[in-house]
Amino acid sequence: MVTTAVIPVAGRGKRLKPLTDKIPKCMLKICKDKTILDHQLENLRRYGVDEIVVVTGYKQERVNTSFQVKKIVNERYDVTETTYSIFLAKDFLMGDVIIMDGDLIFNEKLLEMLLSSKSNSVLIDFSKRFCEEDMKVTIRDGFISDSSKDIEDQDGVWVGAAKISSFSLPEFKEVISNEKLWRCWWNVIINSMNTQFKAVGSQGYEWIEIDTKEDLEEACRLIKRWYNEI
Secondary structure, three states, rough: OOOOEEEEEOOOOHHHHOOOOOOOOHOOEOOEEEHHHHHHHHHHOOOOOEEEEEEEEOOOOHHHOOOOOOEOOOOOOOOHHHHHHHHHHHOOOOEEEEEEEOOEEEHHOOOEEEEEEEOEEEEEOOOOOOOOOEEEEEEEOEEEEEEEEEOOOOEEEEEEEEEEEEHHHHHHHHOOOOHHHOOOOHHEEEEEEHOOOEEEEOOOOEEEOOOOOOHHHHHHHHHHHHHHOO
């Protein structure tokens, strides 16, 4: 079965200024010859995901990679959020679909676990010490019951990647077509669907969402260690 991946990278990355004054966040280097986007595409290709849609916006002309991808431009990146970027990719979605945050650095085993899941799934870290900016989740009977940054009694932290199985794709496309959600982060898609999403635990495999210079420095350390180990 075909698997499609969508990576929304339209945002400004304001918390990383001045590093993002001239390039979008996804083009920041995490090692000498690898960008954040390169890392994601390399892992997706390694696990057989060939249909990849990258939704650009801010400094879209600077988004370059040696990998073959479908690029779509979110011209409204300043007034919309990731749900709208994903909506723009709607006509290219087929088979199982992987949604991945454009600032996520992750051990490749996390992608392997997500792809091998036989149902709708969201990667969740049950061990991470959460902070205010983290997307928190509550779990009921092994499935996501809610996700929000405002949850106080959380069960885990949203890693930033999910799988939508092909049988749920029609509902997924219907939800992302709701204009009322276009200024929301894409967790609202999962919250709005009737279909349940399984919580797939990260099992100690490392990941980091790059929002600050400190995050970027930590991502560089992780990459160096992983590629020495793998």
